[in-house]
Amino acid sequence: MCGIVGYVGELACGEVLLDGLSRLEYRGYDSAGIAIWDGESIRRVRAEGKLFNLDRRFRENPIEGSIGIGHTRWATHGAPVERNAHPHRVDDVVLVHNGIIENHTALRQELEAEGRVFESDTDTEVLAHLVARERAAGHDLLHAVRRATGHVRGSWAVVVLDAHSPDELVAARHASPLVIGLGSGENFAASDVPAILRHTRRMIFLEDGDTVRLTRTAVEITAEDGSRVERTPKAITWDPVAAEKQGYKHFMLKEIHEQGDRIVDTLRGRILLDEDEVTLPSLATLEGIVPSLRRIVILACGTSWHAGLVGRYAIGGLARLPVEVELASEFRYRNPVMDGETLAIAISQSGETADTLAAIEEAKRLGARTMTICNVMESSMTRAVEATLYTHAGPEIGVASTKAYTTQLSALLLLALWLGQLRGTIPAAERQATIRSLRALPRQIEEMLGDEALIREVGREYMHARSMLFLGRGNEFPTALEGALKLKEISYIHAEGYAAGEMKHGPIALIDEELPVVVVAPRNRLLEKTMSNLEEVRARGGRVIAVGDRSVSELERHADHVLHVPSTTEWVQPILSVIPLQLFAYAIADLRGTDVDQPRNLAKSVTVE
Ligand code: F6R
Numbered sequence: 001m002c003g004i005v006g007y008v009g010e011l012a013c014g015e016v017l018l019d020g021l022s023r024l025e026y027r028g029y030d031s032a033g034i035a036i037w038d039g040e041s042i043r044r045v046r047a048e049g050k051l052f053n054l055d056r057r058f059r060e061n062p063i064e065g066s067i068g069i070g071h072t073r074w075a076t077h078g079a080p081v082e083r084n085a086h087p088h089r090v091d092d093v094v095l096v097h098n099g100i101i102e103n104h105t106a107l108r109q110e111l112e113a114e115g116r117v118f119e120s121d122t123d124t125e126v127l128a129h130l131v132a133r134e135r136a137a138g139h140d141l142l143h144a145v146r147r148a149t150g151h152v153r154g155s156w157a158v159v160v161l162d163a164h165s166p167d168e169l170v171a172a173r174h175a176s177p178l179v180i181g182l183g184s185g186e187n188f189a190a191s192d193v194p195a196i197l198r199h200t201r202r203m204i205f206l207e208d209g210d211t212v213r214l215t216r217t218a219v220e221i222t223a224e225d226g227s228r229v230e231r232t233p234k235a236i237t238w239d240p241v242a243a244e245k246q247g248y249k250h251f252m253l254k255e256i257h258e259q260g261d262r263i264v265d266t267l268r269g270r271i272l273l274d275e276d277e278v279t280l281p282s283l284a285t286l287e288g289i290v291p292s293l294r295r296i297v298i299l300a301c302g303t304s305w306h307a308g309l310v311g312r313y314a315i316g317g318l319a320r321l322p323v324e325v326e327l328a329s330e331f332r333y334r335n336p337v338m339d340g341e342t343l344a345i346a347i348s349q350s351g352e353t354a355d356t357l358a359a360i361e362e363a364k365r366l367g368a369r370t371m372t373i374c375n376v377m378e379s380s381m382t383r384a385v386e387a388t389l390y391t392h393a394g395p396e397i398g399v400a401s402t403k404a405y406t407t408q409l410s411a412l413l414l415l416a417l418w419l420g421q422l423r424g425t426i427p428a429a430e431r432q433a434t435i436r437s438l439r440a441l442p443r444q445i446e447e448m449l450g451d452e453a454l455i456r457e458v459g460r461e462y463m464h465a466r467s468m469l470f471l472g473r474g475n476e477f478p479t480a481l482e483g484a485l486k487l488k489e490i491s492y493i494h495a496e497g498y499a500a501g502e503m504k505h506g507p508i509a510l511i512d513e514e515l516p517v518v519v520v521a522p523r524n525r526l527l528e529k530t531m532s533n534l535e536e537v538r539a540r541g542g543r544v545i546a547v548g549d550r551s552v553s554e555l556e557r558h559a560d561h562v563l564h565v566p567s568t569t570e571w572v573q574p575i576l577s578v579i580p581l582q583l584f585a586y587a588i589a590d591l592r593g594t595d596v597d598q599p600r601n602l603a604k605s606v607t608v609e
Pocket of ligand 1: 301302303304305347348349350351352353356399400401402485489604605606
């Protein structure tokens with residue numbers, strides 16, 4: 001969603017801000033703007049649409065200066081037009097904001113009654129007026145921001161610049177991430193690490209309630225209670241190159257290709273080679289409760305929810321624990337039953353998804369024990385829970401999740417094995433076979449990626465379809481859901497995932513020669529059943545794209561196309577089965593010429609409800 005960059009130093013600020021914003025483009029946005037102190041006044045340039053519009057305007061009328069703020073906006077309140085783009089200016093104050101001001105209507109009425117005039121439809125402008133009002137009352141910028149945020153409810157990461165104190169930026173955080181980058185003779189603020197990573201690797205991740213004063217040479221943090229605090233900087237170890245396309249046409253394609261390596265990173269150090277055992281030191285605080293656990297509730301959204309659905313089969317099968325998988329947006333409002341013998345697991349790539357955060361907080365409030373499977377260090381999710389099992393997918397830039405999903409599946413399987421070990425529910429042979437097949441994944445993934453060109457040709461045949469149906473059974477039912485989601489979000493072709501066994505109960509009515517049906521049919525114990533569904537589709541004239549093992553001759557006979565997936569053990573198979581579907585969706589979207597990495601209306605990190 002929205003992105004923030006702030007800079008104070010000696011460099012040409014416009015370049016730092018535009019470069020930083022370009023590194024946040026993947027989050028999704030629909031307008032952008034920057035504001036810079038030019039030595040006499042704060043000048044602002046904003047533009048609808050993609051960053052190149054802003055960049056062009058800036059080049060036409062460059063602003064020289066070395067302190068400023070920038071923003072990419074993903075519209076929530078008010079259309080994505082220039083007058084709603086950030087930075088917002090009120091009197092001498094300019095401000096950028098991520099998050100939502102929930103009580104903006106009441107505040108706006110109050111401010112209008114005082115004679116203040118609004119220029120935009122946004123909730124953010126309320127905050128700019130509040131800061132300007134506090135400045136007019138004589139408060140310095142830091143206190144003005146603290147007092148202003150004291151009036152609002154909701155979530156915010158803000159960075160403020162004021163023409164009356166043009167040597168400083170003030171930033172504040174509440175329920176929306178904000179990181180401070182420490183330089184020498186320069187300092188940075190950003191909503192996300194990649195925006196400033198080329199300038200510094202020393203970062204302070206702010207806590208909720210923090211307000212910060214940034215000058216060229218100082219960073220002063222004030223905690224919620226008004227006391228000055230020191231926060232220890234963290235060194236960011238990942239390489240900025242990891243966030244570049246490295247010759248691939250799209251980030252999504254690069255990220256599909258990286259999956260073998262990222263799975264290795266996720267498994268590294270967590271499998272004891274000699275004993276074929278799993279060790280998860282980061283979950284040590286939860287170890288004691290495992291024997292008395294009575295159930296697991298997984299909370300997530302979108303692709304992460306699909307990962308949870310796959311995890312349900314593995315945890316149920318290996319650790320013999322009942323698992324519920326809930327859409328976080330539903331869970332948070334349904335007064336769920338929780339207790340201290342329930343482990344709530346939030347799954348989230350970004351660690352900032354508003355619904356998942358609220359759901360895990362609700363589970364905690366109701367007495368459940370909590371953990372997260374998360375990809376982003378120091379994200380809000382990891383702070384909200386007792387323990388974190390990190391996926392090591394590295395930065396995922398493509399909006400459509402790929403490597404985050406397969407690393408989530410790998411982490412969930414490690415978790416299932418660990419729980420099963422502690423509970424004594426896994427036969428040694430099954431544990432060994434599962435671990436061995438996890439280790440074999442990179443080689444198998446490499447082999448599958450060799451089929452990319454073939455899959456593209458199949459995609460070409462179906463690129464004009466108006467709709468597609470995806471079917472799967474057992475732990476491949478979530479694969480069907482995920483395949484459908486990938487296709488619809490990047491190609492804009494309607495697609496639906498269904499449990500193959502449910503087809504007869506409704507969707508079969510849709511089947512004709514116009515509706516391609518993707519059947520996920522790897523070699524597993526449900527293959528025969530899945531084959532029956534495949535034949536039911538064929539019998540009604542449907543065209544079938546099967547995802548399965550080419551050595552199953554029936555597949556070749558009955559399907560129009562087979563996207564090859566090698567065979568492996570039951571719990572590992574979904575990690576492989578999804579890969580041809582990622583490539584299939586990618587090929588169709590690319591052939592249709594959509595914006596693959598930033599599909600319309602979507603944001604990478606959904607920080608609003
Ligand atoms: C789809 C996709 C989304 C996310 C969802 C949750 O490709 O990426 O459905 O999975 O928005 O995001 P996280 O995992 O960051 O909580």
